[in-house]
Amino acid sequence: MSEIPACPSRAIVVDAPGEHRLVERELPEPGPVDVRVRVAAAGICLSDRELYDGHRAPGYVRYPVVPGHEWSGTVEAVGAGVDPALVGRPCVAEGFRSCGTCERCRYGETSLCTAGYAETGFTEPGAFADHLVVPARLLHPLPDGADLRAAALLEPAAVVAAAVRAGRPRPGERIAVVGAGTLGLLAVQWLAASSPAELAVVDPRTERAAQALDFGADRALSPAEADGVSGRYDLVVETAGAPTTAASSCLLPRRGGRVVLTGMFAAGATGIDPVHLSLSQLELRSVFGASSAAWADAVRAFSAGLLDPAPLVTHAFPLERFGEALALVGGGAPGTGKVLLHP
Known part of the structure; x- marks a missing residue:
């Protein structure tokens, strides 16, 4: 019997400043302590524009890279060491891949981790894709029925x-x-x-x-x-x-x-x-980025209805129109707010 091929997953890859392509790849599999998320929406911000234009400091980007650090989605699969009850949960996740063991992390200052800079969408594969794999410990589950379009802005929140x-x-x-x-x-x-x-x-x-x-x-x-x-x-x-x-x-x-x-x-x-x-x-x-505690504050405020980013979203594009979407960001056109990609 022939083996059934893995379900394809698309992603935007920026190979070098000014160069991008939409690729079809194998479905990424979560490691033992990871989750795979089906991306619902991903925001484009000026940092992504800097990454694309080659203006981000060398220590804070690693080409080739799948950008996308502002996102929301639904847990689709979990690693062997992760609670299977997470499957199907809407979620966001912290971007900084803090080590959790250095002195700053022990103090709860995870955005000041001394193990070296690593961040989803800049040095690690990001959310301008159909699927994203992240460590489960960085996950912040959202209430069932959460507005995932608005939740994509929980990173800036x-x-x-x-x-x-x-x-x-x-x-x-x-x-x-x-x-x-x-x-x-x-x-x-x-x-x-x-x-x-x-x-x-x-x-x-x-x-x-x-x-x-x-x-x-x-x-x-x-x-x-x-x-x-x-x-x-x-x-x-x-x-x-x-x-x-x-x-x-x-x-x-x-x-x-x-x-x-x-x-x-x-x-x-x-x-x-x-x-x-x-x-x-x-x-x-x-402030540069956000600690785990700040993420918890933002998710709690959003879940309680105290913070509503939805009115900030003015445009949404499919992955195929990434170039068009990126051109809007930082262009200064009146009426342009947050631009999203919808895989």
């Missing part, structure tokens, strides 16, 4: 959760969010739940600022208008990663205020004035 943990908002505080992209709008939605006395968003794009008001902000400012309210805010959460926003965000808080930087800055960004930083006694934190 986890980054926002990490920023909120670092910023420690308290009821009655004045809070500003710099940037109204995906991270910024999720931050506005999350921070609105902390009962601030004022929640402002700073962005030069009027349509994005208007959307921030729908997400819970009560004030929208242009960068020029923000210059006129320096020293006003208790907490500032920067999400834009633009060349000047790290420095300008540190001018917005009151003396003794708090600033959290979540944007990904490129070399040459404007530096923060150390004199202002020290004289103002600012507390400054940065």
Whole structure:
């Protein structure tokens, strides 16, 4: 009797900057401690655009690679050492492949793992594919019937959760969010739940600022208008990663205020004035990715209906139209929000 061939599974492979192909491969099999997920939706973000354009730092990408670090799906198969009850569960999973044994991981700071950088979609196969294999220990199951289209944005939501943990908002505080992209709008939605006395968003794009008001902000400012309210805010959460926003965000808080930087800055960004930083006694934190605890916060908020990323999604494409989808990301076209791939 002839052997039945394995069910094919498609994936987008970026062989080198600017070069991609849609391949058909054998169905990936989970290892003993892994799960195989049928991908439902995968978000494309500026980091994926940087990967494709060759602008990501060499230590943070490994070509050839299947991109895709923002995703949701359903567990389809499990390894021999994994609970079979997970099969059929909707889920997301942490991107950082932390070791779980180094000192930072033992402290719960899994995004600071000292074993070396490894992340789904950058150094490990990602979710721009029909199927994805990930370690079961990184999995976060979702409630039955969860909106998997919206759940694909739980990765940026986890980054926002990490920023909120670092910023420690308290009821009655004045809070500003710099940037109204995906991270910024999720931050506005999350921070609105902390009962601030004022929640402002700073962005030069009027349509994005208007959307921030729908997400819970009560004030929208242009960068020029923000210059006129320096020293006003208790907490500032920067999400834009633009060349000047790290420095300008540190001018917005009151003396003794708090600033959290979540944007990904490129070399040459404007530096923060150390004199202002020290004289103002600012507390400054940065966020890169999200710890397991921040992921748990994001999944819990989403599952409870406190966080709804669905309105951010404006476009969805099949894998075959990856090039078209990628071109939209970072293009600045009005009306373009989060772009998804649907395998």
